[in-house]
Amino acid sequence: MNIFLALITVVFLVDIIFFAIFFDRYAVLGLLLLPILAGFLYMRQHVLKPKAIRRSFVGWRLPNAIDVSIPDRPKPAPDALIQDCFFDQGILVIGARGSGKTKSANLGILKTLDDIWPQSGFAQFDGKGDLDFYKDIVGAGIRLDRFFSSEMPYSCSTNLLEGDVHDNIDLLANILVGKSNNTDYYSDAQISVLQKVMPILFASGEPVNLRDLYAMLTNDDAAINVMRLAQASNVDESILNFAREYFEIPLFNRVMEIKGMLNKLFTFCSGPMADRLNAYQPDLSIAQAVANNERVFFHLPLSEFSKRVAEAFTEKFEVEASRRQKKLASSEHPFSLSFDDWGEFIYEGFEPFAARCRSANMPLMFSFQSRAQLDAVNPTFADTMDDHMTTKIVMRVNGDYTSRYAAQLMGRYDSVNASISEHSSEGVSMGVQSTDRFSTHDFRDLAKGEAFTSTVIEDEFGRTRNKLYRFRFPLIDTNVANAAMPEPHPINEGYGLGLWSHCKGEQPHHNVILESEAV
């Protein structure tokens, strides 16, 4: 079309010159053709072209990036960025230990979240247990509101049993019963017990915790007290009957039937580290944190206890995702969940959790060391991540298996080869070969902080394109010297049902049971 326009223009100009020489009047007519031509050109530029719907983009700038979408023809990409409009579709980071996954990628993600969604909250889960990351975040000027640690004395306290009774039944069914380690009979029996006793435990409206639940399930006095309180609270008779029917079973039989669940529950009840999970008036409420867009750092150095705690918190966030889905909670602002080095903490129910978060405006950011960590969840989880995460970042990896997965994440491309033979009768032969964009060695040779990324970008006309870049993360300015840890403070159980203290014969804090007995 451009060639045609150029040709017409040249011929018109020559015509005009010719007419100007011989016939002055026709030359004026010839000149009239010029505005027509100009009008046509204007239409082509401004009317026929699609209109730009967006001219500027924000997001995570990737400095010194090279566009490697076509690996044979890399080209500089000074404007490369991971756009804000695709941040809510998740980011997957794969990188070996020491590749810069935490300090380059994760810190960069949090810094970008701070820039693009300043009003939004997030939860950063750290599975390494390295407190430097917390200091880096604070030192980088990123607001953090709460710090929870499974080990450190300056942790916030929380109550895993806060909130709606039915949400908590689901939560406990997931973290205490699970699916794979039990037969259907025992699983169903344990869930049935939870459904019978939990409404009674929550009936008084007083704060309860997991210790109260444990006490109620293992001690007849505690059960009687709870039933008495529920009756006083005018609970529906059918609910009382179900609970009464259960508590009429001899204690030994009751305990034996739910022994597996009680063993898991005990982990959340026993010891000083469990104190921070059972505060009646906690510093950290997951529901409040999500609703108020707070920013929470979860410090969970790998241990059996922290794995259980991590699972419980994950399920708490699933409850909040569910509430956002059902419009019981506002999902106006995104609430990101960033999991650093989370491979060891992923459990069987993680996939439905991830699916629910994605549709509840709770973007997920994962970082893993290896493909094997993904396979540990289930054999299809790695492919699920590949499908669901819009942006994939691959840093240096070590193993061949993970390198091949990295190559899969970066996709394949078709290279066309044409060869000409002077002797053949046909003359030209063509072939198309589909190969991995990058070889496994490309990922092993990456320097610290260097990465490949596959992301989707939207151009000014609203069209989306899959782009691949190779780049090096910029060093984020962190003032670690001024980044102090929270002040240590004692964990206060607070005011609530107090069954655990009562059963242990301790002098409890103010609690409902003692007051009801006094009455």
Next chain:
Amino acid sequence: MVTWFNMLPILISPVVIYVLLGTLPDMQFDDVLIGGTFVREWCVDQFFLRFLADDYAQSFVDWYRHSSLGNHLAVHGLIGLNLYVLFFPIIYLYATSMIRFSKWKAKSKLTQLNR
């Protein structure tokens, strides 16, 4: 596979043939005059003079009669260019369809080979 480079001769051949016909040497067979002059004058008559008002046509004919061969060729070239612009969309469509057809043929062949 056909490319735009392959189609270049087809794209420029109409104008080349037209110009060449106008530059043929004049020859006489019996009483019939054939050659460039005849072609040029026929083209001026058919594609130019018939669109002009009589007085302008007359003045142009006077000028043409007394002008040099170079001027005749220039007028011939100019008429040729204008005709080319008129017919260019048809040539362009022909070239595009040829390229698409050869592309389709190559793809079909590759698909057959892959099977």
